[in-house]
Amino acid sequence: MRLPSLWSRQDVDPFRSLRREMEDAFRMxxxxxxTLNVGARAPAVNVAETANAMEVTAELPxxxxxxxxxxxxxxxxxxxxEKKQESKRExxxxxxxxxxxxxxxxxxxxxxxxxxxxxxxxxxxxxxHVTVKKPAEAASSAKTIEVKTGEPPKxxx
Numbered sequence: 001m002r003l004p005s006l007w008s009r010q011d012v013d014p015f016r017s018l019r020r021e022m023e024d025a026f027r028m029x030x031x032x033x034x035t036l037n038v039g040a041r042a043p044a045v046n047v048a049e050t051a052n053a054m055e056v057t058a059e060l061p062x063x064x065x066x067x068x069x070x071x072x073x074x075x076x077x078x079x080x081x082e083k084k085q086e087s088k089r090e091x092x093x094x095x096x097x098x099x100x101x102x103x104x105x106x107x108x109x110x111x112x113x114x115x116x117x118x119x120x121x122x123x124x125x126x127x128x129h130v131t132v133k134k135p136a137e138a139a140s141s142a143k144t145i146e147v148k149t150g151e152p153p154k155x156x157x
Contacts, residue, residue, distance in 0.1 A: 042106050043079070043128075054110060054132045061126035062100075070121045070130060075113045077132065080105040112138040 044059045058079050060068065068081040085100040110132060118133040 043104050045079075045106055045108075047108065052134055054134070056108075056128075056130040056132070058106065058128040058130070059126065060104075060123070060128050063123075063126070065123045068121075068123065068128060070119070070128075072114060072119055072132075075110045076107060077110055077119075077130070078105070078107045079128065079130070 046057045048055045056077065056079075060081070060083075062085045063081060063083050067084065068079070071078040071080070080103070082103045083100065085098075087096075087098050089096045112135055114132050115135050118135075119130065121128060121130045123129075
């Protein structure tokens with residue numbers, strides 16, 4: 001007795017459609033990643049909080065301060081700009097000319113609305129440093145919660 005076949009032909013790969021779906025998913029994921037020297041990309045950003053301020057650093061190598069815009073709309077901080085880089089080398093019998101253009105944009109919500117004049121931005125060696133001073137009510141409202149060991153108390157129902 002012969003068992004019925006799940007596939008009509010012997011040479012059909014039962015995992016072909018699954019493999020195709022996974023390849024498509026990886027291709028779609030990979031297409032969203034930034035590429036070198038082409039198009040728009042978000043700069044690497046670090047955000048730290050101190051008692052009195054939020055400190056944001058963004059890596060912007062090769063970008064001049066005139067090509068960077070730092071904006072504040074309510075509690076939304078934005079960093080945007082454009083990178084324009086050209087290099088030209090002439091050695092021996094060959095010439096190399098490379099151009100790199102691309103815009104960038106990064107936006108983040110702050111946990112408070114900063115006061116006017118409380119944001120400072122400085123560019124130093126390809127790193128943008130943005131300091132946003134907290135308003136007095138935000139700085140004083142921070143609380144530390146004690147962590148206790150053991151089971152939590154039962155809630156009365």
